[in-house]
Amino acid sequence: MRTTQYLLSTLKETPSDAEVISHQLMLRAGMIRRLASGLYTWLPSGLRVLNKVAAIVREEMNRAGAVEMLMPVVQPSELWHETGRWDKFGPELLRIKDRHDRGFVLGPTHEEVITSVVRNEVSSYKQLPLNLYQIQTKFRDEVRPRFGVMRSREFIMKDAYSFHTSLQSLEQTYEDMYQAYSRVFERMGLDFRAVLADTGAIGGSASHEFHVLADSGEDDIAFSTESDYAANIEMAEAVAPKAQADAPSQDMTLVDTPDAKTIAELVEQFDLNIEQTVKTLLVKAAEGQESTLIALMVRGDHELNEIKAEKLPEVASPLTFATEEEIRELVGAGPGSLGPVNMPLPVIVDRSVAVMSDFGAGANIEDKHYFGINWGRDVALPAVADLRNVKEGDPSPCGKGVLQIKRGIEVGHIFQLGNNYSSKMNATVLNEEGKSTVLEMGCYGIGVSRIVAAAIEQNHDDRGIIWPEAIAPFQVAIIPMNMHKSEAVQSVASKLYDELTAAGIEVIFDDRKERPGVMFADMELLGVPHTVVIGDRSLEKGVVEYKTRREGNKVEIATADMAAQLIEAIKAGA
Amino acid sequence: MRTTQYLLSTLKETPSDAEVISHQLMLRAGMIRRLASGLYTWLPSGLRVLNKVAAIVREEMNRAGAVEMLMPVVQPSELWHETGRWDKFGPELLRIKDRHDRGFVLGPTHEEVITSVVRNEVSSYKQLPLNLYQIQTKFRDEVRPRFGVMRSREFIMKDAYSFHTSLQSLEQTYEDMYQAYSRVFERMGLDFRAVLADTGAIGGSASHEFHVLADSGEDDIAFSTESDYAANIEMAEAVAPKAQADAPSQDMTLVDTPDAKTIAELVEQFDLNIEQTVKTLLVKAAEGQESTLIALMVRGDHELNEIKAEKLPEVASPLTFATEEEIRELVGAGPGSLGPVNMPLPVIVDRSVAVMSDFGAGANIEDKHYFGINWGRDVALPAVADLRNVKEGDPSPCGKGVLQIKRGIEVGHIFQLGNNYSSKMNATVLNEEGKSTVLEMGCYGIGVSRIVAAAIEQNHDDRGIIWPEAIAPFQVAIIPMNMHKSEAVQSVASKLYDELTAAGIEVIFDDRKERPGVMFADMELLGVPHTVVIGDRSLEKGVVEYKTRREGNKVEIATADMAAQLIEAIKAGA
Numbered sequence A, B: 001m002r003t004t005q006y007l008l009s010t011l012k013e014t015p016s017d018a019e020v021i022s023h024q025l026m027l028r029a030g031m032i033r034r035l036a037s038g039l040y041t042w043l044p045s046g047l048r049v050l051n052k053v054a055a056i057v058r059e060e061m062n063r064a065g066a067v068e069m070l071m072p073v074v075q076p077s078e079l080w081h082e083t084g085r086w087d088k089f090g091p092e093l094l095r096i097k098d099r100h101d102r103g104f105v106l107g108p109t110h111e112e113v114i115t116s117v118v119r120n121e122v123s124s125y126k127q128l129p130l131n132l133y134q135i136q137t138k139f140r141d142e143v144r145p146r147f148g149v150m151r152s153r154e155f156i157m158k159d160a161y162s163f164h165t166s167l168q169s170l171e172q173t174y175e176d177m178y179q180a181y182s183r184v185f186e187r188m189g190l191d192f193r194a195v196l197a198d199t200g201a202i203g204g205s206a207s208h209e210f211h212v213l214a215d216s217g218e219d220d221i222a223f224s225t226e227s228d229y230a231a232n233i234e235m236a237e238a239v240a241p242k243a244q245a246d247a248p249s250q251d252m253t254l255v256d257t258p259d260a261k262t263i264a265e266l267v268e269q270f271d272l273n274i275e276q277t278v279k280t281l282l283v284k285a286a287e288g289q290e291s292t293l294i295a296l297m298v299r300g301d302h303e304l305n306e307i308k309a310e311k312l313p314e315v316a317s318p319l320t321f322a323t324e325e326e327i328r329e330l331v332g333a334g335p336g337s338l339g340p341v342n343m344p345l346p347v348i349v350d351r352s353v354a355v356m357s358d359f360g361a362g363a364n365i366e367d368k369h370y371f372g373i374n375w376g377r378d379v380a381l382p383a384v385a386d387l388r389n390v391k392e393g394d395p396s397p398c399g400k401g402v403l404q405i406k407r408g409i410e411v412g413h414i415f416q417l418g419n420n421y422s423s424k425m426n427a428t429v430l431n432e433e434g435k436s437t438v439l440e441m442g443c444y445g446i447g448v449s450r451i452v453a454a455a456i457e458q459n460h461d462d463r464g465i466i467w468p469e470a471i472a473p474f475q476v477a478i479i480p481m482n483m484h485k486s487e488a489v490q491s492v493a494s495k496l497y498d499e500l501t502a503a504g505i506e507v508i509f510d511d512r513k514e515r516p517g518v519m520f521a522d523m524e525l526l527g528v529p530h531t532v533v534i535g536d537r538s539l540e541k542g543v544v545e546y547k548t549r550r551e552g553n554k555v556e557i558a559t560a561d562m563a564a565q566l567i568e569a570i571k572a573g574a
Helices: A021-028 A044-063 A077-083 A111-121 A167-187 A263-270 A306-311 A324-331 A420-424 A448-458 A487-502 A516-526 A536-540 A559-573 B021-028 B044-063 B077-083 B111-121 B167-187 B263-270 B306-311 B324-331 B420-424 B448-458 B487-502 B516-526 B536-540 B559-573
Strands: A032-036 A039-042 A074-076 A095-097 A103-106 A130-139 A154-164 A192-196 A206-213 A219-224 A230-232 A253-256 A278-284 A293-299 A347-350 A359-365 A368-373 A383-385 A403-418 A428-430 A436-438 A440-447 A476-480 A507-509 A530-534 A543-548 A554-558 B032-036 B039-042 B074-076 B095-097 B103-106 B130-139 B154-164 B192-196 B206-213 B219-224 B230-232 B253-256 B278-284 B293-299 B347-350 B359-365 B368-373 B383-385 B403-418 B428-430 B436-438 B440-447 B476-480 B507-509 B530-534 B543-548 B554-558
Touching (some): A021 A032, A021 A448, A032 B074, A039 A044, A039 B074, A044 A448, A074 A077, A074 B032, A074 B039, A077 A103, A077 A111, A077 A420, A111 A130, A111 A420, A111 A440, A154 A167, A154 A448, A167 A192, A167 A206, A167 A440, A192 A403, A206 A219, A206 A448, A253 A359, A403 A448, A476 A487, A487 A507, A487 A536, A487 A559, A530 A536, A536 A543, A554 A559, B021 B032, B021 B448, B039 B044, B044 B130, B044 B154, B077 B103, B077 B420, B111 B130, B111 B154, B154 B167, B167 B403, B192 B219, B206 B219, B420 B440, B487 B507, B487 B530, B487 B536, B516 B530, B530 B559, B554 B559
Parallel strands (some): A476 A507, B192 B230
Antiparallel strands (some): A095 A103, A192 A206, A206 A403, A219 A230, A359 A368, B032 B039, B130 B154, B192 B206, B206 B403, B219 B230, B219 B403, B253 B368, B278 B293, B359 B368, B428 B436, B530 B543, B543 B554
């Protein structure tokens, strides 16, 4: 591609409305332009990357036995009524009426449509398992679209849906997709983690998210320093720091603490070790429990994990904290004076609390705490559960190493849905015994357009983007110096361009009448992995200058076999 | 692809709601399924063809120097207000509101969006010409979607838009696109014609449509038997059958014709040659004309071409026929008795009428006609214009051969738009003199999804689809007979499948436990160009059976080098 016949559209200034680096660089490098809130045009350089990402996803899906198809963007509302999601989905689901006043939605996801297709087309177990996917435009009417294509309203997604007559078959395809996703992100050269995830509103029994690690990520993920273990922080199992509590070494004493309403105040005023304190949170109990509230206790330096708490059978869902009034009525003390000793409500303590000794906690008497509490001696050990968020340095639940926490950008998500959708939509087949059986289903998404942004978050410097070879918009940039004045430069540059192009290499040939500095800056901003600079001075020595974007290595290569050497260098990098 | 791991979804019965053969065969061959009125899911076989069509379009657009990008499906309404199309476009433009009650449309076309992109990104003539395209989902809320993907509401289109500082440059790109489109349809193996077209509502100065010839086409196109001349019937120039009128041979006589209100009745009752009669149509005159109505006359066997009539400066636009009341008031006779002699209104006659002699026409007296009328002698020759539709057998306007008329399916359309959009949207650049100049623009569309249907209309028999090699969903079908009982068949079939697949050939391997007849029927219905049948009886002779779908040729090829021979046959066919 010659720059003069291309729409390069680089910007010198960073647009003021772009908060994250990928958004800034995608605008500056001429990859995208905003059309309206959350709606982006992919300029030629952006689309080249998007198409490469899509091609890798397609290849790996095909390799894993998935079959491509294409469903409409516009979906009839009837299907969403069938699954009940018409009511459950919020305003992210854009509802529209056609000229005949019939109801439709702009599809944010396609579980309903694919289940409708499969219930019509598949009637026998012999046709299964089947894994169908598409790479297609989606729309989610985000309340606050942001970060460019990272969280836009219209976006490109790869969504796959698998159908099975047994959970075993579903688990096999799920495992295949796990491996395929890993290959996709490996091939793209991204530093990623597959993490255990909550199945959340979409339901189902197992789920992994694939995260590209980047400081700007919106999710916290925890992973072991010494194994493959990784989990969304919402899901990471918190283990106790030791096997059992130490023997008591202090007597329990009742202490006046009128000015200590929080753990921080308590620790400061009484010079306590925060790891020797316990905080108590009262929440609504599930229906059928012996009391209306239940007390949850975590170590003073730990945070309650609300998702874990909500999943406990004793606790009401959604998780609801007690009001101060309710606390005073049932306990007789305020929320700053609660603890395990003489607590009149059922108690569940975190695993780390269960192994504490000589600790301090509220006395359930206004403005008083007990110090030196020990389980068994002063109060019976209550029920124990995993109640807290993991912290960096916690032992990994896999048994190896300790946990690190990093931020990640979710770029893929795989789910074992089970029969959530198929049962509501009556998607059945005849099994080997000739009996009607409800389909088991999996779903597998990749945010194709989001990957482009995530890759930049992970691969950039102060001069611009540094594309991994596999998804670069161009592999080579040819920068001719003063070409319009030098026939030698023009001839060598054109020859190299023709030779590389003929070899199937994607080249951008900057044939503009621009100063060399402008061309360098644009090609670095655009992140082209390999650059060749051709100028009269080096040509006199029979060489051209070759430079890599990532390492910045500069070498001279002989003009005689420059194309061959470059092709070798590209192969080595890819 | 193994059939057991694929979604084949063929149907034995023809669905009752499918009127045209392509729609019937796309449903029966498992290419598409209806989701809702005008909304179709592309099943795997359909998508394979769609992707091949798109790939050929993309290759030829790139070869012609066009640059790919991608614009959103959802477009802000503001842009449509800028060009005035918000008001002009009918209910085909689906208007929607987002969660913040802002107005958007589902894009049926992207002139507004691309012009907005280019006015922001392009500031200098140095960046031009530029030809930008996308292959993307479009939506038109058709009042009566029909014929499957031939006229659906959601569809895939390639739309390109070029920008220029001169008409000359626009004409050059237009010519390049004309050639690129011709290559696209040639490569797909389709019988097509590029025809002169009306620029219609979209405006502009020149336009060609590309039609795939098929009896089910919705358009009539006229083309010369002896040259490249082809035009949409709306546009085809009608020339007179001879250079000038013959000398009079009859006297003009006034005849009572009380029962002849139409040409047909006149011809029948008075045994006239219909080519010796003239019919008169009164239409509203343009503002500023000397009268409110104007008389248009064509030969009795000819049809008025309303588009040609409407373009006459003397005639009001849109074309409006006079009511009987208006006719009687101004002429003094009814619509069945009108003619040139003593017509009190201005008259324009078709070129063919101008060379008539001894003809019959209404006398502008109720229930009376004149026979034997001759121009000059009985009435002065009025203004002459091209007013009629061409007929088969008319002389071609190119001067060579006569016109044939065939039906076509419009699959491409190229326009010279000029500055219609750019002036309304103030899209300007600085020209070589540093002055602001409004951009000249071209637009170039290809109906990617419609091509799939059009190709089938042109390529089928009573057993199913006959794909042109370039766009077939699979190149080869392997049909193993009783594979599940014969190890020899299984071994040879699997070997051939592996060898062909390794050579990059797209193979469907029918490994279902089905009777051979079912497999044959499915592969013929699906239209796979090359079929290999592998059975124990032929294997005993050391051969497999090879058959082509189009010609039906059957030959035996040795198992020893079957893959090599097949690859040769495919190359010969492609």
